[in-house]
Amino acid sequence: MAKKAKKAAKKVAKKTAKTVKTSARREWSSADVRDLKTHSRQKTPVSKIAKAMNRTEGALRQKAFGLGLSLGHRR
Numbered sequence: 317m318a319k320k321a322k323k324a325a326k327k328v329a330k331k332t333a334k335t336v337k338t339s340a341r342r343e344w345s346s347a348d349v350r351d352l353k354t355h356s357r358q359k360t361p362v363s364k365i366a367k368a369m370n371r372t373e374g375a376l377r378q379k380a381f382g383l384g385l386s387l388g389h390r391r
Contacts, residue, residue, distance in 0.1 A: 339372075342371075344379060348369065349379070349383070351368075351369060352365070352369070352376065352379060352380060352383070352385065352387075353383070353385060355368075355387075356380060356385040356386060356387055361388060362376055362377065362387055362388035365387075
């Protein structure tokens with residue numbers, strides 16, 4: 317009985333390990349940087365920029381920080 321349970325657990329672990337999706341890193345093109353700067357000047361919310369540019373909010377914030385841009389700080 318214990319062997320069957322271990323075998324089943326291994327099978328489940330293998331399946332879940334294979335289905336984990338990893339995101340591929342995309343380089344920032346000059347057009348992407350230009351769009352980010354435009355959105356920064358327009359004070360567009362980060363969530364909307366993320367959807368428009370198909371990038372995560374974290375990626376946008378990191379790039380903006382690296383470029384010295386302010387992003388999404390409207391309180």
